[in-house]
Amino acid sequence: MLEAVDCSQLKESHFMSCFGDLEDTRDPVRVRYPVPEILFLVICSVVSGYESNRGIEDFGKLKLDWLRHYFPYKHGIPTHETIGNIIGLIDKHAFELAFLSWVELEFGMAASQLIHIDGKRIIGSVDKELQYKAPSQGGDHAEMIMNAYASDTNLVVAQVNVSDTWDEKRGAKQIIDQLHLKGKTITGDGNFCVKEILQRIRKKQGHYLMTLKGNQPILRHLAERYFGQVWIERSTCYTEDKGHGRIEKRTYQCIDVRSSKDEKLKEYEGLCKIVKVRRIRKVLRKNKSSDETHYYITSLDKKVEDLAGMIRSHWRIENNLHWVLDVEFLEDASRKRTGNQASNFSLIRKVVLNLINKNRGSKSLKAIRMACALSDEARHNILGFP
Numbered sequence: 001m002l003e004a005v006d007c008s009q010l011k012e013s014h015f016m017s018c019f020g021d022l023e024d025t026r027d028p029v030r031v032r033y034p035v036p037e038i039l040f041l042v043i044c045s046v047v048s049g050y051e052s053n054r055g056i057e058d059f060g061k062l063k064l065d066w067l068r069h070y071f072p073y074k075h076g077i078p079t080h081e082t083i084g085n086i087i088g089l090i091d092k093h094a095f096e097l098a099f100l101s102w103v104e105l106e107f108g109m110a111a112s113q114l115i116h117i118d119g120k121r122i123i124g125s126v127d128k129e130l131q132y133k134a135p136s137q138g139g140d141h142a143e144m145i146m147n148a149y150a151s152d153t154n155l156v157v158a159q160v161n162v163s164d165t166w167d168e169k170r171g172a173k174q175i176i177d178q179l180h181l182k183g184k185t186i187t188g189d190g191n192f193c194v195k196e197i198l199q200r201i202r203k204k205q206g207h208y209l210m211t212l213k214g215n216q217p218i219l220r221h222l223a224e225r226y227f228g229q230v231w232i233e234r235s236t237c238y239t240e241d242k243g244h245g246r247i248e249k250r251t252y253q254c255i256d257v258r259s260s261k262d263e264k265l266k267e268y269e270g271l272c273k274i275v276k277v278r279r280i281r282k283v284l285r286k287n288k289s290s291d292e293t294h295y296y297i298t299s300l301d302k303k304v305e306d307l308a309g310m311i312r313s314h315w316r317i318e319n320n321l322h323w324v325l326d327v328e329f330l331e332d333a334s335r336k337r338t339g340n341q342a343s344n345f346s347l348i349r350k351v352v353l354n355l356i357n358k359n360r361g362s363k364s365l366k367a368i369r370m371a372c373a374l375s376d377e378a379r380h381n382i383l384g385f386p
Contacts, residue, residue: 088339112150146171181206
């Protein structure tokens with residue numbers, strides 16, 4: 001059985017130092033359930049597989065004695081409505097900054113060298129019929145979250161809610177400004193391949209590897225022209241993947257453009273190499289094939305084999321984060337909509353995912369969450385609190 005935690009020890013924890021000072025806008029005289037207590041309750045519930053506010057209330061009542069090893073819960077467990085309201089009242093941007101600090105303290109960023117950025121909508125945060133209507137007709141957008149994911153350490157390192165403007169580029173700039181990027185590489189799709197974002201990355205002594213698409217027509221035309229000139233020196237490598245009824249062959253070609261005298265190339269801060277990727281995919285069951293060509297730009301002076309691996313790894317933000325949030329944590333199915341609930345619960349899921357991935361080993365996410373639901377010791381070990 002777990003012994004009661006020393007209060008002084010708990011105060012020194014990374015959890016309290018980062019999340020303990022979140023502003024509580026309620027009347028202090030009437031506060032019965034402090035924000036840190038509720039946050040701890042919700043994190044413990046989600047790590048144990050309880051996603052809904054009602055499920056969190058049920059978990060709290062069942063595990064109240066265990067929870068009191070960490071916080072007093074003087075007034076017991078609040079109702080599910082109160083739980084949702086309290087989480088919805090937390091300022092989402094302050095919560096995001098607290099999360100950033102917590103990641104740096106709890107896990108450190110030194111080992112993370114490759115950081116992928118991408119946006120994700122929380123579909124269930126607004127009724128679907130409203131999402132198809134214009135704002136003038138009472139329509140509304142689903143919450144839009146920008147995420148930063150470090151694939152080499154399997155950690156979510158930052159979140160920025162950009163629902164007010166739906167501007168993913170603004171979210172990317174905020175993430176870049178917040179992170180320590182020296183020696184790290186940012187990858188992103190064509191939406192982030194803009195001069196201002198590249199300049200921000202280089203200013204912070206980071207590197208970039210970005211997809212080059214039609215939003216940069218002049219640079220895209222130059223890339224096509226370079227690879228169309230067969231006498232220009234290039235390095236090449238090949239990969240082939242088989243699985244899930246598909247065969248995919250990729251050809252990677254890389255050209256060093258640092259010696260180019262083209263003034264347009266110099267407008268892209270630190271541009272070192274342009275990469276061309278040809279993907280030939282065959283779906284065996286349907287006997288269908290596709291042949292696609294994509295271009296990338298990077299400030300990295302690396303071999304084509306290394307760049308090929310980094311290009312493929314960008315999809316991990318979709319497979320290891322966005323897919324997991326939707327399938328394992330049922331994020332898109334969530335109907336948490338009051339106040340900042342949708343955004344804040346998305347961040348709580350990432351707190352839980354980071355904690356699980358830190359101590360995951362070879363076990364599946366589902367197996368670990370089931371163990372946390374059944375075993376107080378397993379839950380305590382995954383949470384990593386004092």
